[in-house]
Amino acid sequence: xxxxxxxxxxxxxxxxxxxxxxxxxxxxxxxxxxxxxxxxxxxxxxxxxxxxxxxxxxxxxxxxxxxxxxxxxxxxxxxxxxxxxxxxxxxxxxxxxxxxxxxxxxxxxxxxxxxxxxxxxxxxxxxxxxxxxxxxxxxxxxxxxxxxxxxxxxxxxxxxxxxxxxxxxxxxxxxxxxxxxxxxxxxxxxxxxxxxxxxxxxxxxxxxxxxxxxxxxxxxxxxxxxxxxxxxxxxxxxxxxxxxxxxxxxxxxxxxxxxxxxxxxxxxxxxxxxxxxxxxxxxxxxxxxxxxxxxxxxxxxxxxxxxxxxxxxxxxxxxxxxxxxxxxxxxxxxxxxxxxxxxxxxx
Amino acid sequence: xxxxxxxxxxxxxxxxxxxxxxxxxxxxxxxxxxxxxxxxxxxxxxxxxxxxxxxxxxxxxxxxxxxxxxxxxxxxxxxxxxxxxxxxxxxxxxxxxxxxxxxxxxxxxxxxxxxxxxxxxxxxxxxxxxxxxxxxxxxxxxxxxxxxxxxxxxxxxxxxxxxxxxxxxxxxxxxxxxxxxxxxxxxxxxxxxxxxxxxxxxxxxxxxxxxxxxxxxxxxxxxxxxxxxxxxxxxxxxxxxxxxxx
Numbered sequence: 001x002x003x004x005x006x007x008x009x010x011x012x013x014x015x016x017x018x019x020x021x022x023x024x025x026x027x028x029x030x031x032x033x034x035x036x037x038x039x040x041x042x043x044x045x046x047x048x049x050x051x052x053x054x055x056x057x058x059x060x061x062x063x064x065x066x067x068x069x070x071x072x073x074x075x076x077x078x079x080x081x082x083x084x085x086x087x088x089x090x091x092x093x094x095x096x097x098x099x100x101x102x103x104x105x106x107x108x109x110x111x112x113x114x115x116x117x118x119x120x121x122x123x124x125x126x127x128x129x130x131x132x133x134x135x136x137x138x139x140x141x142x143x144x145x146x147x148x149x150x151x152x153x154x155x156x157x158x159x160x161x162x163x164x165x166x167x168x169x170x171x172x173x174x175x176x177x178x179x180x181x182x183x184x185x186x187x188x189x190x191x192x193x194x195x196x197x198x199x200x201x202x203x204x205x206x207x208x209x210x211x212x213x214x215x216x217x218x219x220x221x222x223x224x225x226x227x228x229x230x231x232x233x234x235x236x237x238x239x240x241x242x243x244x245x246x247x248x249x250x251x252x253x254x255x256x257x258x259x260x261x262x263x264x265x266x267x268x269x270x271x272x273x274x275x276x277x278x279x280x281x282x283x284x285x286x287x288x289x290x291x292x293x294x295x296x297x298x299x300x301x302x303x304x305x306x307x308x309x310x311x312x313x314x315x316x317x318x319x320x321x322x323x324x325x326x327x328x329x330x331x332x333x334x335x336x337x338x339x340x341x342x343x344x345x346x347x
Numbered sequence: 348x349x350x351x352x353x354x355x356x357x358x359x360x361x362x363x364x365x366x367x368x369x370x371x372x373x374x375x376x377x378x379x380x381x382x383x384x385x386x387x388x389x390x391x392x393x394x395x396x397x398x399x400x401x402x403x404x405x406x407x408x409x410x411x412x413x414x415x416x417x418x419x420x421x422x423x424x425x426x427x428x429x430x431x432x433x434x435x436x437x438x439x440x441x442x443x444x445x446x447x448x449x450x451x452x453x454x455x456x457x458x459x460x461x462x463x464x465x466x467x468x469x470x471x472x473x474x475x476x477x478x479x480x481x482x483x484x485x486x487x488x489x490x491x492x493x494x495x496x497x498x499x500x501x502x503x504x505x506x507x508x509x510x511x512x513x514x515x516x517x518x519x520x521x522x523x524x525x526x527x528x529x530x531x532x533x534x535x536x537x538x539x540x541x542x543x544x545x546x547x548x549x550x551x552x553x554x555x556x557x558x559x560x561x562x563x564x565x566x567x568x569x570x571x572x573x574x575x576x577x578x579x580x581x582x583x584x585x586x587x588x589x590x591x592x593x
Contacts (some may be wrong), residue, residue, distance in 0.1 A: 134534050182435035189431040190454045193425055345422050346404045 006162045006212050010219055014154045015159075024108055025053035027062045027071035034082035036123075040093070042076065043115050050111075066098050073097045073108050085123060152227065155220040156307045157280040162216055163239065164207045164246050164275070164300055169267045172249030175201060176263045180253075188344040198339050202247045209243050210236070230312030235307065238320065241302040241327045246335035249299075255341040274300040302326050351378040354506055354537050361410035362395050369395040371560040373409070377506075377539060382532050384551030386584065393558040394434070395543040398445060400539070401431050402468065414505045427455075430499035430536075434470040438495055440484035444475065446496060447483060455502035460553030465503050469497050498535040500531050507531065509540040513547065525550050546583040556582070558586055563587050 026044055030037050044050045053071050056062055065071040076094040084091040094111050099105035124296070178184040187197065220226040249270060257263040277291060278284070278300035284292060295301045308321040309315040317324075355377035362370040377383045386395050398404040400413050402422030403416045411418035414428040438447045445466060452462040470476045478486060486494075492512060500507050509528075513521045518525060525547070532538050546566060547592070548554045555565040564571055564587060568580055577583045 178556070181440070182433065182437050183439055185403065185433055185435065186431065186451075187454075188403055189426055190451070191427040191456075192454050228496035345402055346398075 003212065003215065006166070006216065007219060008218055010155070010158050011223070013158050014151050014224060023051050024049055024073055024111070025071045026050045027054050027065050027074045028052055029056055029062050029074060029076045031057055031079040032077045032081040036085060037077045040116070040119055041075070041079065043119050044112075045117060047111070062115070066096070069098075071098070072104075073112070080335050089233075111291075151224045152312065153308070155216075155224050155226045156311050157278075157304060159213060159220065160207065160214045160278070160304045160307055161275060161280065163209045163213050163243060163271040164199060165166065165207060165271065166212055167205060167243050167246030168250040168253070168271060170208070171201060171205045171247050172253040172257070172263045172267055173260060174205070175251065175254035176257050176260055179258055180260065183257055194339050194342055194344065198342065199252060201251065202244070205247055206240075206243050209246070210239065213239055215298070226311060228311055231308035231316065234320065235310045238303065238306050238310070238324060238327065241324065241331055242299060242306075244331035245299040245303075245327055245334055248331060248338055250336055251338035252341065255338060255343075274298050277301065279303060299327060299330055303332075353377070354379045354414060355383075356410075356412045357400075358410040358555070360396065360399065360411055360553045361407045362392075362404070369560055370399075370406075373562055375555055375562060375565055376535060379505075379537055380532060380535050381552040382528060382538045382540065383551065384548050384554035385539065385555055385557065386543065386545070386548050386580075387541075387557035388543060388588070391557040391559055394510055396557075397508050397539070397541055400425075401429060401508050402426050407529060428505045430502065430504040430507040432495050432499040432507070432509050432512055434514050435487075436491055436495065438483045438491065438498065441482065442488070443480050443482055444470075444494060445479045447494075448501065451498050452501055457502060465501065469501070473497065480482065489516050489524075492516055493524060496524065496527055500536060503534075504536065506537040506539060511541055513542065513544065521547070521573065545579070545584050548580040548584075556567070556584060558587060563590075 018321075028044075030041060041052070045052050054062075054065060059074070059076060062071070062074040062076070066074065074096040076096070078092065078094070081091050081093065093116065095109070097108050097112075099107045175184070176303055178187070217226075217228070217232075217235075221228065250267070253263060253266045253270065257266055276282075277287070277295055277298055279295075280300075284295055284301060287295075302323050306320055306327075309319065309323075313319075352550055353376045355375075357376070358374050360370055360373040361368065363493065371392075383440070385393050385397065391492060395404070399406045399411065399418060401426045402413075402418065406418060415423045416422075416424040416428070418425065425475060439450070442450065448469065449462055449467045453467070457465070466479075469478075473490075475494070476491070478490075483494075496507075496509065496512060499509075513524055516524065521544075528538055528540070540547075551568065553565065553567050554571065556563050556571075564574075564583070566574070571577075571583050572579065575583045575586050577586065
């Protein structure tokens with residue numbers, strides 16, 4: 001179970017949590033019915049992102065389609081669109097986007113603008129004889145993820161999620177279970193040293209999490225063709241340090257909880273907070289300043305950044321020194337705190 | 348005065364949980380090699396006292412010395428010299444019999460060879476050799492208790508603390524359990540045992556009866572019976588409890 005569930009997660013989440021828009025339902029209101037307007041519509045339907053969900057001459061009808069959730073976006077081409085273009089006046093089209101999900105709406109907007117402005121330049125070139133577009137020519141090249149493949153971005157994130165859950169949650173639950181069973185009392189009455197106990201509790205989960213990371217990377221490579229630009233040794237050494245932080249957190253939680261319910265609650269609190277703030281789904285750079293400050297104590301954010309740097313950019317030791325130092329200090333601090341808080345003698 | 352060697356010495360032990368006084372001014376001594384019974388109804392404060400003596404809980408006030416070490420600052424040294432078995436069954440149920448023995452032997456720093464040799468002796472003595480590979484969760488309660496006791500004295504401590512070791516066990520197994528206790532006491536290990544079975548009190552060298560966090564009586568079973576004009580320990584206890592109500 002410890003291995004099957006994470007793999008399912010890797011397969012399901014990576015495919016589900018995609019932010020690429022594949023099939024935006026476009027409803028077209030073409031009141032011009034000219035060659036130009038049809039060409040523009042054709043640009044949309046020819047794009048892999050859009051599919052035409054319907055046509056009408058009535059904007060009202062189109063709006064009702066949005067209300068019914070049959071369309072994500074309406075393209076309105078007003079009467080006289082072609083004439084205005086040809087005669088050199090301003091020709092306008094209207095785009096209405098369902099913005100219930102702001103992020104999706106932003107994407108739709110960006111895609112549509114791209115199509116329309118591309119089309120616009122074509123027109124200028126074709127329709128004005130002798131005109132040579134000598135304006136600014138923007139060429140985009142996306143580094144490190146040239147195809148803007150969202151999965152390549154997600155897989156490392158899901159891997160981080162996996163090892164964090166294993167590390168933090170299983171360790172915490174394990175110790176609290178001993179509290180519930182009463183075996184911890186038997187341990188506390190032996191001369192075992194606190195650090196021995198803590199290390200004994202950490203090693204098994206550390207090993208399990210490292211194995212899960214390897215399995216996850218293999219799956220990512222085979223199923224998603226994620227690039228492994230950097231050195232795997234660096235990746236695993238940083239993961240090794242990071243796991244001490246995650247495990248330390250688990251131990252810390254276990255010193256605060258007496259029952260498995262309390263442990264679940266506390267672990268969820270930390271896990272959800274860390275994961276949502278880590279930049280797994282939303283970039284940390286667009287978070288408010290205070291949130292970025294809070295992220296200094298978010299080990300998930302640090303490790304996530306490091307693992308993406310290694311896998312996608314091929315960063316080496318020198319580039320990762322800040323992350324390594326950060327995580328090392330964190331590991332020492334949190335484990336010391338856990339050892340300090342673990343009491344063999346109750347008050 | 349008694350010339351025997353004191354192994355536990357308690358003077359004016361008080362333990363408070365907030366406003367509640369679980370142990371009210373307890374004073375007693377336990378001598379080397381004796382079986383010392385700690386009797387009382389549920390909630391009389393037996394477990395609280397035993398946890399303090401084992402270093403699991405800190406006393407509020409009083410002078411306590413166990414195996415020559417102070418119960419405030421030297422709890423870890425105390426722990427090296429004692430064995431403990433609690434009413435809550437405390438072997439790892441997902442490990443086998445042999446693994447449990449090896450685990451606890453290892454914690455007390457016994458060498459691999461010693462553990463191997465002693466495990467064999469122990470399993471033979473308990474007639475348990477064929478179950479060495481069984482999971483703890485699969486063996487009956489009585490056997491678990493005997494095993495837990497044997498593991499508590501596996502490292503040959505100076506004192507072994509037994510907190511209601513025979514709870515929920517049938518009379519025959521209880522009898523066998525006490526045979527084990529006697530055997531242990533013969534090897535010079537002091538046995539400190541709490542129970543609420545009054546017949547078990549007869550087996551002790553001396554008993555201490557606790558009522559409501561206080562010690563109401565402390566002597567040999569014979570002397571106590573004489574003192575209260577009773578035929579058995581059960582009567583002694585009932586008389587003490589009645590006196591309390593008045």
